[in-house]
Amino acid sequence: MEQKTNIIELKHITKTYKDGFSAVSDLSLEVKKGEFITFLGPSGCGKTTTLRMIAGFDVPTEGDILLNGTSITELPPNERPINTVFQRYALFPHMNIYENIAFGLRQKKMPENIIVKKIKKVLELVDLEGFEKRSIDTLSGGQQQRVAIARAVVNEPQILLLDEPLGALDLKMRKEMQLELKEMHRELGITFIYVTHDQEEALTMSDKIVVMAEGKMQQIGTPEDIYNEPANAFVADFIGDSNIFNGIMTGKLKARFCGGEFACVDDFEEGTHITAVVRPEDVLLTEPGQGKIRGIVTSVIFKGMHYEITIESGKNEIIAQSVNSAAAGDRVGIYVEPDNIHIMLAEDHTNIFAAEINRNYELEYNGKVLDVQLTDLIKGSRLTEDGTLLDGNGLELDRNKLRIKISIKPTDIELTDEQEEGLVQGYISNLIYKGDHYSYVIHTDLEQDFVVNDEYLWNMEDQVGLLMPVDKMVFTVKK
């Protein structure tokens, strides 16, 4: 079989804005000719920025973009053989449909008789025959979308970029357009790069999915790979519904999580901290006592094709999907087939941040003095009466040259409504439910992300203070 060539390559792309915000950091990616590739992620994950850099509207701060092996990083958008279907269509309101679609061809100074033919053909492709003379505002959203696609496709670009093109359509229309786009991709043979936050859309349409979060690529793979073998808890949580638990390996192919010991197929060393992911459809309900763990059904919701059953087991909550109903209050056993348990290494979420030393040789973070003596941190050091710090050998230490790093575990931080009481304040930018607790990411006012595990439920965007007990902090001093 012929090896397909890379049409576009992103090499260590970073985009940092003037205010220091990094939209995309160190993204590398290869797209093969003719592929349908989707950037998937929550809003603000950098997927649209990446698309804009490929289109040429944004220039990466670092890195290189290669098209067929040649760098196009600095090339303006009008010189790239790439066309875009915009999120809100961006059709020219002062032109009719014919003129809209002809825009790109006219820029190429194509003779009018060829333009007429091409437009007729492309309007057939998008099922809008005879719409040439209509004006844009007589069209429905779906029709405008088709014109936008026709306007881009008619230029026969090497790559077609689609920025959440179906976002403004209703559900039924969206499903139809998904299939049509897929069909169009097959017919035209052009490389499609698609951006969406809708995981179902991504799974339905793509040959390959790039899952992104916070400007970084989380995983790249086929829809099956992404769904069945998520690379980390974020991907597992974002793609489909998942039960995510923290656990530990207790032996060869044996893991303990959610209050039970389960056989699994992923091999990690005994004692390793792990994250276990179980899809709701893989949670099997049995007679109490027959499963690995026991639980009580707390709620049952009918979802059309199946029932969604919530089970409480000890401190954990498990979601199951089943074609058989259950009743709240039922006692059940829970069993999961070994190959339906997906185990990955627990990510080390220890928070590390730097403290400053103020003029009085006290430790300070976010303008607050920490209740810890600097002399306790540096062995043998002492403060003299005139206010200088001497080390064990009596040599003066310059406070500006000392680096103090503080690390603290996610479980040791507490969240509070009384923001001012916290050492630092921020808002909740991400949350994942892990069976018996929530794992939060808090983006602080000092632009740092803290991971906090808390059993209480907070909401996205909640403003919170972070309480960090000094006795749970680990200090490292670098000179």
Place this chain on the structure above:
Amino acid sequence: MQKKILSRKSLGIPYMIFLALFVMAPLFVLIYYAFTNGQGEITIQNLTGFFSDPNTLGTLCYSFGIAAVTTAVCLLLAYPVAYVLATSHLKEKSVILLLFIMPMWINFSLRITALKELLTWLEGNLAYHPFLNTVIGMTYDFLPFMILPIYTTISKLDGALLEAARDLGAGELQAFLKVTLPLSLPGIISGVSMVFLPAMTNYVVLDMLYNSTYIMGSLIGSYFASYNWHGGSMIALILLGIVCLFTLLTRGDEEETARGGVLL
């Protein structure tokens, strides 16, 4: 229920009275005088008189010339300013815009007097360049009315449209000519009608800058000053006709004009 509607409608009564007394009635008086002569007989002599008198036709042409040149100069000055302001990412954008429209808040005669002093100092005697001085004075007076509507339309322009144009192969100039310019047309029309029409009649600027040539406004004034109400009314009516014609011509873009029209 009936009562409520009545009471709501009655809110409009003061304005209706105002409209009847100060707009409708004078209009009928104007029409009456325009088509009668000193003896009260109905005649179109005033109309034919206007178009057969080389002096009045000359004044019409001169007014037209002043207004056209003023409008053109305003447009040429205002468009780049409005464009740069609307498309820049400057934080002080609104302050700069304020600087451009601030003259509007200073007393008109004070402004023109200041301009007069400046021009006298530059030219020695204002009488040397009456046309030029009038255009300068009017441009100075009307420029903000051109900048604001254009600025508003350009800043409301969807940036994605320009990106789409670039994406489809247009260079920066092409994107401007094919997207920005046509889409800012409502603002231009709005600005032109706000400058052109007043410029045809505003004879105060001419007076203050010692331009003794008549424009339409001063012509009407002179007729009434010499108690020829019939001739004066006809000229006023003709001017009204020109305004209506102009409005009709730009009517196709009525909706957009409303969108592009500011004002303070």
